[in-house]
Amino acid sequence: MAETVATMAAEQLAVERAYVAKLYDRLDELRAEKTEELAAVQRSESAGSHQSRSERDAFASHYEDRLAQLNAVDHRLVFGRLDTHDGDRRYVGRIGLATEDHQRLMVDWRAREAGAFYQATAQNPMGIRRRRHLILEGREVTALEDDVLDPDMLAEDGVLHGEGALLAALNQKRTGRMSDIVATIQAEQDRIIRAPLPGVRVVQGGPGTGKTAVALHRAAYLLYEHRERLRKAGVLIVGPSSSFMWYIERVLPALGETGVVMSSLAELFPGVVAAPERDAQVARLKSGLDMVDVVAKAVKDRQKLPDRDQVLRVDSHRVTLTRRIVKRARDKARATGKPHNEARNTFVKIALRELTEQLGEHLNTTSGNVMDRSYLAEDIRQARDVRVALNLAWMPLSPQTLIAQLFSKRHYLESAAPHLSPAQVDALLRPADAPFTVADVPLLDEAAELLGDLDEAGVRVRADADRERRKSLDNAEHAIENMHQSLEDVGVDGVVTAAQLTDFNAVAPHRMTAAEAATADRTWAYGHVVVDEAQELSPMQWRVLMRRCPMKSFTVVGDIAQAGSATAALSWGDALAPFVGERFVLDELTVNYRTPAAIAEAAVEVARAAGLAISAPRAVRDGEPPIVVRVDDAGVVGTAVEQVRAELEVVNGGLVAVIVAEDRVQEVGTALARALPGKVGAGVRRLDRQVVVLSAWDAKGLEFDSVVVVEPQALVEETGGGVGNLYVAMTRPTQRLRVVAARQLPAGLDRF
Numbered sequence: 061m062a063e064t065v066a067t068m069a070a071e072q073l074a075v076e077r078a079y080v081a082k083l084y085d086r087l088d089e090l091r092a093e094k095t096e097e098l099a100a101v102q103r104s105e106s107a108g109s110h111q112s113r114s115e116r117d118a119f120a121s122h123y124e125d126r127l128a129q130l131n132a133v134d135h136r137l138v139f140g141r142l143d144t145h146d147g148d149r150r151y152v153g154r155i156g157l158a159t160e161d162h163q164r165l166m167v168d169w170r171a172r173e174a175g176a177f178y179q180a181t182a183q184n185p186m187g188i189r190r191r192r193h194l195i196l197e198g199r200e201v202t203a204l205e206d207d208v209l210d211p212d213m214l215a216e217d218g219v220l221h222g223e224g225a226l227l228a229a230l231n232q233k234r235t236g237r238m239s240d241i242v243a244t245i246q247a248e249q250d251r252i253i254r255a256p257l258p259g260v261r262v263v264q265g266g267p268g269t270g271k272t273a274v275a276l277h278r279a280a281y282l283l284y285e286h287r288e289r290l291r292k293a294g295v296l297i298v299g300p301s302s303s304f305m306w307y308i309e310r311v312l313p314a315l316g317e318t319g320v321v322m323s324s325l326a327e328l329f330p331g332v333v334a335a336p337e338r339d340a341q342v343a344r345l346k347s348g349l350d351m352v353d354v355v356a357k358a359v360k361d362r363q364k365l366p367d368r369d370q371v372l373r374v375d376s377h378r379v380t381l382t383r384r385i386v387k388r389a390r391d392k393a394r395a396t397g398k399p400h401n402e403a404r405n406t407f408v409k410i411a412l413r414e415l416t417e418q419l420g421e422h423l424n425t426t427s428g429n430v431m432d433r434s435y436l437a438e439d440i441r442q443a444r445d446v447r448v449a450l451n452l453a454w455m456p457l458s459p460q461t462l463i464a465q466l467f468s469k470r471h472y473l474e475s476a477a478p479h480l481s482p483a484q485v486d487a488l489l490r491p492a493d494a495p496f497t498v499a500d501v502p503l504l505d506e507a508a509e510l511l512g513d514l515d516e517a518g519v520r521v522r523a524d525a526d527r528e529r530r531k532s533l534d535n536a537e538h539a540i541e542n543m544h545q546s547l548e549d550v551g552v553d554g555v556v557t558a559a560q561l562t563d564f565n566a567v568a569p570h571r572m573t574a575a576e577a578a579t580a581d582r583t584w585a586y587g588h589v590v591v592d593e594a595q596e597l598s599p600m601q602w603r604v605l606m607r608r609c610p611m612k613s614f615t616v617v618g619d620i621a622q623a624g625s626a627t628a629a630l631s632w633g634d635a636l637a638p639f640v641g642e643r644f645v646l647d648e649l650t651v652n653y654r655t656p657a658a659i660a661e662a663a664v665e666v667a668r669a670a671g672l673a674i675s676a677p678r679a680v681r682d683g684e685p686p687i688v689v690r691v692d693d694a695g696v697v698g699t700a701v702e703q704v705r706a707e708l709e710v711v712n713g714g715l716v717a718v719i720v721a722e723d724r725v726q727e728v729g730t731a732l733a734r735a736l737p738g739k740v741g742a743g744v745r746r747l748d749r750q751v752v753v754l755s756a757w758d759a760k761g762l763e764f765d766s767v768v769v770v771e772p773q774a775l776v777e778e779t780g781g782g783v784g785n786l787y788v789a790m791t792r793p794t795q796r797l798r799v800v801a802a803r804q805l806p807a808g809l810d811r812f
């Protein structure tokens with residue numbers, strides 16, 4: 061009997077191996093075809109008219125995209141097979157494949173026909189008789205696992221699908237990069253991934269419930285299902301930090317999607333990579349929606365009424381720019397309702413007209429001559445005094461200049477934010493050349509809205525550059541030259557530097573993909589926005605994101621209990637109410653795939669002891685409970701090093717993270733680097749080392765085989781008493797947690 065089963069299994073394996081070999085053959089064939097097509101297009105690229113060049117460009121980027129997709133899906137190309145009651149047999153994989161004469165070989169996991177692979181249960185088999193998981197190493201099938209969805213093989217509700225395949229996936233060593241879960245998506249996750257596109261969908265879930273994984277697979281699904289609509293508009297994925305973006309950046313390419321724009325909160329304003337905001341008070345002051353009025357007032361303050369009338373020289377004559385003229389021109393300009401830089405045209409036109417009239421009357425009375433108005437207008441326009449006076453009254457401004465000056469000049473800040481106390485003003489003031497921080501990003505964006513394009517004499521500088529940029533490099537370069545020229549022509553030298561302007565209009569040194577064009581364009585309207593670790597966002601940050609997607613189509617994932625920033629929301633309702641009222645759908649994920657049960661329970665205890673209302677997800681992994689090592693103050697760093705050494709032995713090639721309060725990252729990092737040369741990571745790309753030292757903020761969303769938390773009380777204190785950071789730190793390991801502490805232990809940890 062046993063022999064028969066073994067023979068059957070071997071036969072099945074042979075069948076699947078043959079089929080999978082056929083799939084890879086077809087993939088190789090398609091790659092060769094696309095490579096040849098691309099080469100043919102490139103060969104013909106050097107000559108021809110501009111239009112035929114653009115057409116070739118379009119073809120070339122189409123082939124490049126397709127080739128990139130074909131190259132990205134090699135790993136675990138196929139992972140499932142469905143056998144239906146009506147005798148159909150469907151292979152499920154990363155992309156759809158068909159023979160040359162259009163016979164289906166494999167369906168894309170996102171296709172409707174593949175849905176049952178994730179959703180079918182014994183209770184609701186969806187026409188499926190058997191679901192088979194194919195487990196591959198390289199291109200070879202090494203194992204098969206079947207779920208038989210037979211009515212008389214009743215499984216419990218909530219059963220994990222393909223438990224063997226799932227556990228195998230979970231037991232892989234961490235690599236420092238997130239990988240996709242396409243072969244083992246669970247039913248509650250799949251329902252969210254395939255939810256309809258419109259509206260705001262919030263996915264709340266405890267640590268390790270797959271929120272990030274679900275968010276990324278949803279992006280891939282939406283791009284597939286709504287390709288026409290989203291291809292052009294694009295999907296934006298926003299995460300908290302650049303380490304997090306690095307951690308997740310390979311998932312979508314592995315799913316065959318390359319056209320997604322990924323951005324951390326620090327990079328949302330094109331041309332600025334903001335530094336972290338270390339000062340919690342400053343972060344708080346800049347986070348609230350009252351900043352909308354502050355920025356608006358700051359812009360208005362730059363439309364200045366001079367203290368007195370000004371006499372200006374025009375050649376050998378004099379004209380007077382009266383306060384009345386400036387006020388009239390300003391009122392008219394404001395009444396256009398246009399942004400500052402665009403309304404400036406109206407301001408300048410009216411002021412110039414009045415001054416021209418004055419000059420005309422003056423010449424008429426002194427010499428009796430009636431002069432041609434157009435000559436006079438030209439004289440006025442060219443006069444240096446006039447240009448300077450009008451610039452001072454209504455300066456063309458970039459968002460960077462406005463915000464830098466707002467926070468470096470006391471009188472600007474006091475005037476724009478009269479509600480702030482002197483101590484708060486002091487806290488906000490900084491040197492003019494201080495770098496922008498992540499808390500400034502929404503203010504820059506707000507300023508950009510109110511200022512509009514740097515638009516002079518009807519030359520839509522930015523719009524022109526954008527249009528050009530989307531053509532070819534040659535054309536774009538040419539546009540930039542023109543732009544500088546036209547700026548000089550209209551005499552804004554000294555007001556806007558070429559560098560500031562190219563900030564606005566950075567041109568990439570190669571043909572831009574839609575994603576790149578979107579990244580560079582602040583006003584790009586995305587078709588969908590995915591926000592990860594969304595509990596951290598301040599109201600001003602939400603405002604920026606809402607602007608990026610006027611259709612308000614969002615997938616928002618996060619965990620309110622893990623909030624660690626000074627400006628985080630207390631509930632999803634609070635966070636979203638100002639923008640969508642109550643019009644959002646809340647989904648929940650309930651299974652923790654990362655943290656072993658005993659460690660997850662300890663983290664929950666710490667959170668509950670601090671009064672956080674959290675739902676504890678069910679953990680699927682087993683493992684040891686955490687171990688707390690008590691030392692005296694002087695022994696903390698040395699013991700942390702010892703612990704890391706010991707953990708490296710145990711995890712045997714896996715990753716170890718040391719999570720420590722922000723202000724000690726450097727110290728602990730240096731000690732570890734000395735003790736374990738070549739093994740310890742520092743800097744943004746530190747996650748590819750075997751040992752990494754991180755603040756809790758940087759560890760957000762990441763995971764490691766083993767975690768050593770150093771001085772937990774300090775993690776509590778750095779967020780002003782909240783346990784969010786400690787909760788995050790404790791829930792990062794997939795296997796083991798060690799805690800090193802000299803000071804008191806936060807409640808809940810003291811029992812270990």
Ligand SMILES: Nc1ncnc2c1ncn2[C@@H]1O[C@H](COP(=O)(O)OP(=O)(O)OP(=O)(O)O)[C@@H](O)[C@H]1O
Pocket residue numbers: 226229230239240241244245246249265266267268269270271272273274618619622653654760761762763791
């Ligand atoms: N269906 C699944 N199959 C295999 N692995 C999964 C599945 N769902 C989640 N995982 C794994 O569980 C881990 C945690 O997932 P993820 O990082 O998406 O969780 P999260 O909810 O975003 O966590 P946190 O809130 O703590 O950042 C990852 O390693 C992910 O690959």
